Amino acid sequence: MAQYQAPLRDMRFVLYELLDAGRALAELPGCEEATPDLVGAVLEEAGRIAEEVLFPLNRSGDEEGCRLEDGQVSTPRGFREAYRLFCEGGWPGIGADPDYGGQGLPTLVEFQVHEMWSAANVAFSLYPVLTAGAYRAIRAHADEALRRRFLPPMVEGRWSGTMCLTEAHCGTDLGLLRTRAVPAGDGGYRITGTKIFITGGDQDLTENIVHLVLARLPDAPEGVRGISLFLVPKRKVREDGSLGEANGVSPGAIEHKMGIRGAATCVMNFDDAEGYLVGPPNKGLACMFTMMNLERLAIGMQGLGLGEVAYQSAAAYARERLQGRFMGGPRDPDRPADPIVVHPDVRRMLLTARAYNEGNRALCAWAALAIDQAERHPDPAVREAADDLVALLTPIIKAFVSDCGFEVCNLGLQVFGGHGYIREHGMEQLVRDARIAQIYEGTNGIQALDLVRRKLFLHDGRLPGRFFAPVEAFVREAHGRAGMGEFVVPLEDALRRLRAVTAWLQEEGPQRPEELGAAATDYLRMFGLTALAYLWARAAAVALERLDGPERPFYEGKLAVARFYMQRLLPQVHALEAAVRAGGATLMALPDEAF
Amino acid sequence: MAQYQAPLRDMRFVLYELLDAGRALAELPGCEEATPDLVGAVLEEAGRIAEEVLFPLNRSGDEEGCRLEDGQVSTPRGFREAYRLFCEGGWPGIGADPDYGGQGLPTLVEFQVHEMWSAANVAFSLYPVLTAGAYRAIRAHADEALRRRFLPPMVEGRWSGTMCLTEAHCGTDLGLLRTRAVPAGDGGYRITGTKIFITGGDQDLTENIVHLVLARLPDAPEGVRGISLFLVPKRKVREDGSLGEANGVSPGAIEHKMGIRGAATCVMNFDDAEGYLVGPPNKGLACMFTMMNLERLAIGMQGLGLGEVAYQSAAAYARERLQGRFMGGPRDPDRPADPIVVHPDVRRMLLTARAYNEGNRALCAWAALAIDQAERHPDPAVREAADDLVALLTPIIKAFVSDCGFEVCNLGLQVFGGHGYIREHGMEQLVRDARIAQIYEGTNGIQALDLVRRKLFLHDGRLPGRFFAPVEAFVREAHGRAGMGEFVVPLEDALRRLRAVTAWLQEEGPQRPEELGAAATDYLRMFGLTALAYLWARAAAVALERLDGPERPFYEGKLAVARFYMQRLLPQVHALEAAVRAGGATLMALPDEAF
Known part of the structure; x- marks a missing residue:
């Protein structure tokens, strides 16, 4: 059966060990109260709602669906009661401005919470996440009278x-x-x-x-x-x-x-x-983009949340299901078979899921923190840099994370074998639910075009540097640290390739826009993989420092997944680079009518 | 809307231009009557049944599903009548022995027909394809009394x-x-x-x-x-x-x-x-494998058939749907927008679909012809070689072709954008129907283990050579031919990598079986991609020779897709090779309980 526990330990790792969010948020006016203790309590309570209220309605909501009768839509049984609890807890307004009744928590926290809603019940989560996006657009662009009239009841839910x-x-x-x-x-x-x-x-x-x-x-x-x-x-x-x-x-x-x-x-x-x-x-399209950009990031979180459920469910199944023997000799000779988690190919699927999920959690949190910095940091240069980074990462998160989410859900289904294909186990629903994230709010192909046609050229092409600069600084610094070679060397290789391709696209694009279109999807994936290599290398650096503490197995796990990522998933960038370099002629040669 | 026309032209290309099946079948006792004319008529009639009888029931069958009432299962409306027509046409027995009432057509023809049933209505096709598999097992292993009693009504359907x-x-x-x-x-x-x-x-x-x-x-x-x-x-x-x-x-x-x-x-x-x-x-498992091996190949055909529908539907949609402008300037300024087939990223999806579909059609036909040769060729050395090739290719076809099928169906859905996610358009059903092929009759992970643990070592490891030998002969011969460099060079590179990895696995495997498990899935995909490179290079060789004839656009299409395959898809072998070389430690380091 599909199962879900809010990944609070990994969220703490990302926020406070990887991104140093305690210090970063303390610098931001309006975020002073979002201390690690408060945030911890918020995430724990959100996790409880996700696990106990939303997740139990996920499969029944899928089976029942929505109905339209007499001009009125009904949501599935249980959604109304869950929504009432959701509002009573103040969740619709957690990221909203206190001036309109919100709790004013940082976007960083809002995103973690949204991951949990998406994981537990992505269909349910869409109602409040669209409200949150509409709130942002109205707050940013409507006049104060409209805001006073419409925002407070939206913030209340x-x-x-x-x-x-x-x-x-x-x-x-x-x-x-x-x-x-x-x-x-x-x-x-x-x-x-x-x-x-x-x-x-x-x-x-x-x-x-x-x-x-x-x-x-x-x-x-x-x-x-x-x-x-x-x-x-x-x-x-x-x-x-x-x-x-x-x-x-x-x-x-x-x-x-x-x-x-x-x-x-x-x-x-x-x-x-x-x-x-x-x-x-x-100017409506520009105004709508205030909402759209938030939704695009939220969709990345959907892929992540569903991927998390798929991983947890598959891992639990793999530890319990007895089938076959470990190739190196029986692990558990007293039982009729070993649990399938001993099989290398099952581990490959589970590790792929973990590497993408945990890497993408860090990637999304990095962008969320940058949103908070872009909105609140006292230094305009920091605000500008953060805003650039968010603009650059938005299409990558929307497309790359939702692609990974679909892939991970399929891996989770695969671990269940034939049982994964049967509705009652809940795994195939994850696949169906995850599939839309690659399409709505601009298909992933459109995200890739946004990246190569718009984001590479905005502000004289300075956006990619907002990513390259911190990665390069990290690489330089990490080279000298004991044990970091196995992580930094592949990261540096991927970064070098990504930089070269980026420079080529920035150079060629203005004269040959169809080359940008031809490169777009493969380039975006290359970017996403390189970003994850950076975040996994940083995670490894943190883990190496904390190995001797009481949570040694947790940090050993991070190192094992980081190694797996570098050696088995990151090499995709080679193939993607070759595909991008192949150029547009490979796509444009066939006449339209030959399709 | 999903749409389907039997791909008779491409089947003729594969059978008679690529594989020279006219000559090959004429050598086989019992296949003399399967002339190109007869086979063409059979395929045309099968195509008509697929398009006119089975395809119209595909979506209604999905919506309605099967029911169990009072101990009796009912199939969806229309299936009974379609099955009656199907039997009246003699289709259940087309590959069966005339001694039991069958038509004795070669497996090569049976497979082409099965692709069409799978494309038109994979759910329907499962009933007769399982009958055909059971027929084979009974014919091979039951005594003559049982065969006489049970086979004729099965052959009749x-x-x-x-x-x-x-x-x-x-x-x-x-x-x-x-x-x-x-x-x-x-x-x-x-x-x-x-x-x-x-x-x-x-x-x-x-x-x-x-x-x-x-x-x-x-x-x-x-x-x-x-x-x-x-x-x-x-x-x-x-x-x-x-x-x-x-x-x-x-x-x-x-x-x-x-x-x-x-x-x-x-x-x-x-x-x-x-x-x-x-x-x-x-000895039941060995006997059942007579059936299982046929079903595994049939499942590859399912992936192929569904991929063909996905491609055709997406291509038609892309030619009609007006959205956006070509990046190099409007193609059709008199209309409000250009058809989306002009966009490079849409072409990338369509070309990926074509490259896999047409390549896999050739791969499956190659294996089918080898089955006929293994069963009927007068020369025992040819029979043995063909039998080895079938044994080697069976897990590759089951897993690689079904993986491609799922990928292609997802690409087809993606071309439809949001409309692809809506049930009425029929694209999401293709994705759901294709997903099972990666699971049943042995998950694709199990296929990969069959390849690396069993097929690499059978008969002192001679099986891979049955693939390498003809590929190498082709490479040597094709190097000297005008225009073939762009196809042969990447093929040779992939072949060299595959040979090296194969040798490494054959060397290390006996001592370290978990290394085989760790390599299995990535190795199988590497093998599948290299096999397709071989078949695309051969297709290009045929096309180059026929460019000046009346079907120039057809052969230009083959060359364009072959180029696309070599430059944009085949480079995946680099990443896969790296993943295989990373070895088992990347998978086995994490303790079981850490998942």
């Missing part, structure tokens, strides 16, 4: 948020969208159009739903420069914040999906619905 | 076959199995026990079901040396072949699975059921 971009004929290419907004004469707007794939577009968890909708004003220029952002509530909201009558917003259908079946994915009809402009006219 | 190995506590490790057989005194046996995961264990398509069951005789030695094979019909069969009363065989439950939901996967209870010994006592 009484109202939820959604993100309405996609239309049937356009997902990636938003320049084509047709939803219209016309001024109503009272300062407001009337929105008309149909959006598809709207997660939480309707549900029975909250009193109201705040849709953030991309639409065109009557005089808008064509394409992406003519898109504006509107706040469109399900029920109208009076100026005093009380609920009014129904707005012209209704779910037209819900989708039957491969997974995340407890999350209602709706076709949403906006029919002359009252809405409010958020941000300047025709 | 009136009766089906199953394969009953797994029990709840043992799948891979059959030495643990507990099902018992006791002599009944009349020359027959009584079988008692419970088997799980029995595909087609019950259904409503056939008059009777012939179960092949592994069980232990009362005096049997422990472990795999004490397993015997029994034929246990659902309904008893009188000596004249007429149906008698119900036997003690009943489905206890059907599984709810991730995919192949139109195939009934049953828990089967045998309760003092009458059965017949097949083959010698205690």
